[in-house]
Amino acid sequence: MGRFMEQIGGKLPLQxxxxxxxxxxxxxxxxxARVGQSMEFCYGNGEVKRLGKIGKSEMxxxxxxxxxxxxxxxxxxxxxGFFTIEGGHRVGLTGHTSCGMDGKGNLGQILNxxxxxxxNVRVAHEHKGCAAKLVPKLWKDGILGNTLILAxxxxxxxxxxxxxxxxxxxxxxxxxxxxxxxxxxxxxxASSQGVPQNDLGTRTDVLDNCPKSQGxxxxxxxxxxxxxxxxxxxxxxxxxxxxxxxxxxxxILGTVHGDSLLDIVQKPYIQNLLQEGMLQRLVWLQxxxxxxxxxxxxxxxxxxxx
Amino acid sequence: MLKLIGCCGIIAGAAGLFFEWKSREKKQIQQLQELEHFLQxxxxxxxxxxxxxxxxxxxxxxxxxxxxxxxxxxxxxEENLKxxxxxxxxxxxxxxxxxxxxxxxxxxxxxxxxxxxxxxxFGKDRKEMVFQMRAYEQRLLKLEQAKxxxxxxxxxxxxxxxxxxxxxxxxxxx
Numbered sequence: 341m342g343r344f345m346e347q348i349g350g351k352l353p354l355q356x357x358x359x360x361x362x363x364x365x366x367x368x369x370x371x372x373a374r375v376g377q378s379m380e381f382c383y384g385n386g387e388v389k390r391l392g393k394i395g396k397s398e399m400x401x402x403x404x405x406x407x408x409x410x411x412x413x414x415x416x417x418x419x420x421g422f423f424t425i426e427g428g429h430r431v432g433l434t435g436h437t438s439c440g441m442d443g444k445g446n447l448g449q450i451l452n453x454x455x456x457x458x459x460n461v462r463v464a465h466e467h468k469g470c471a472a473k474l475v476p477k478l479w480k481d482g483i484l485g486n487t488l489i490l491a492x493x494x495x496x497x498x499x500x501x502x503x504x505x506x507x508x509x510x511x512x513x514x515x516x517x518x519x520x521x522x523x524x525x526x527x528x529x530a531s532s533q534g535v536p537q538n539d540l541g542t543r544t545d546v547l548d549n550c551p552k553s554q555g556x557x558x559x560x561x562x563x564x565x566x567x568x569x570x571x572x573x574x575x576x577x578x579x580x581x582x583x584x585x586x587x588x589x590x591x592i593l594g595t596v597h598g599d600s601l602l603d604i605v606q607k608p609y610i611q612n613l614l615q616e617g618m619l620q621r622l623v624w625l626q627x628x629x630x631x632x633x634x635x636x637x638x639x640x641x642x643x644x645x646x
Numbered sequence: 647m648l649k650l651i652g653c654c655g656i657i658a659g660a661a662g663l664f665f666e667w668k669s670r671e672k673k674q675i676q677q678l679q680e681l682e683h684f685l686q687x688x689x690x691x692x693x694x695x696x697x698x699x700x701x702x703x704x705x706x707x708x709x710x711x712x713x714x715x716x717x718x719x720x721x722x723x724e725e726n727l728k729x730x731x732x733x734x735x736x737x738x739x740x741x742x743x744x745x746x747x748x749x750x751x752x753x754x755x756x757x758x759x760x761x762x763x764x765x766x767x768f769g770k771d772r773k774e775m776v777f778q779m780r781a782y783e784q785r786l787l788k789l790e791q792a793k794x795x796x797x798x799x800x801x802x803x804x805x806x807x808x809x810x811x812x813x814x815x816x817x818x819x820x
Contacts, residue, residue, distance in 0.1 A: 350730050351730060353733075354731065354733070397733070400733070400734070401733040401734075404733065404734060404735065404768075405730045407698075408698050408699075408700050408727070409698075409699060409700065409727055409734075409735035409738070409768045410698035410699045410700065410768070411769075411770045412692065412696075412769055412770055412771065412772045412775060413696055413697065413698040413699075415696070415772060454770075533701065
């Protein structure tokens with residue numbers, strides 16, 4: 341049985357599974373299921389295959405397989421609209437949300453998502469070596485620059501971040517750097533029962549399923565990291581913590597998503613970091629219609645290095 | 647001499663029957679206790695540790711299971727779940743128990759509780775699941791108590807009955 345069938349193919353509803361018995365999963369990026377619609381298999385080259393039809397019972401069956409018959413164990417994650425399964429594949433959900441009320445009687449925090457009607461499985465890819473050419477460009481005057489990898493959703497930020505971590509952490513032959521990964525959504529290390537499923541090098545410690553800002557504080561205090569890596573920085577708290585990390589002498593390696601490079605660098609938090617000279621490298625990752633990726637690296641003055 | 651041997655044989659036979667009945671009853675009580683223990687551990691694992699049910703089953707097989715048959719049932723369940731061919735966890739649970747029903751020999755009420763227990767390990771709401779587990783544990787405790795009372799009561803009758811029966815046969819032989 342191939343890795344695809346073992347990790348995702350074997351979790352599809354039985355009636356769909358028969359269609360994909362020969363599937364190797366190459367280039368597959370997303371599997372989308374909507375109640376009342378055909379199941380979609382979306383590939384990196386833009387191809388979309390539609391198979392079978394998903395009813396409410398098939399959706400329940402699919403969720404049971406994805407969650408290992410334990411949907412309750414993902415209660416917290418489901419409240420945020422997704423959960424991550426073995427192999428680092430992210431399962432996004434839509435359905436009926438129940439919200440609590442805030443003090444002013446307005447709808448507040450999401451308490452639950454039930455009657456799930458849409459599922460999007462984003463297939464995680466581990467492309468070892470994809471960042472081999474990028475990593476040497478992240479150094480400035482012999483010091484690793486604080487780096488953010490920027491891209492549109494689905495362009496491969498996490499894949500590149502993971503490979504950067506693996507290379508910088510060393511492979512056991514060369515002495516790597518001490519890296520702490522704050523893996524809020526279990527997508528970088530794809531930990532299962534606490535054990536990382538993806539190769540993150542020999543000197544990497546993973547704090548799994550922990551909110552980024554809290555996690556960064558924890559590892560900074562306790563793990564003496566040379567680099568702290570995290571995915572999808574976005575909240576005010578996240579960026580405030582970056583200052584503490586930089587002031588304490590550790591380096592940062594993170595990702596931010598946005599529509600364009602300009603759109604991202606105009607975000608106030610990133611603009612501040614750039615103006616204060618806290619960021620030395622910005623990597624803009626792009627994917628064309630054929631699914632090929634290109635990289636542009638910028639310095640703190642937003643001048644293109646390569 | 648032959649008569650003496652015959653008498654001893656009859657007494658031994660009567661006592662054997664009595665102890666066989668008693669050990670069967672004890673075994674059933676132990677099985678109920680195993681189920682109660684399983685529910686207690688399950689409720690803790692789900693409420694406090696939020697462990698997926700399969701992880702809990704594996705740990706129970708490895709560390710807690712005392713009854714070998716129950717461990718086999720859990721192993722069968724684990725195989726069912728691993729295959730991802732049962733659309734719900736409840737169906738996988740039921741299939742595993744159906745395989746071992748003849749060997750486990752549950753009473754009617756116990757069987758109903760066992761089948762319903764499956765739902766509590768594969769739900770969506772932890773609070774509801776734990777609430778159900780505690781309710782089933784209470785039902786099993788009542789069943790256990792009833793079984794113990796019944797055993798004590800029957801023991802009072804069977805013991806003298808088997809001895810006097812044996813003695814009567816001996817007298818007839820003499």
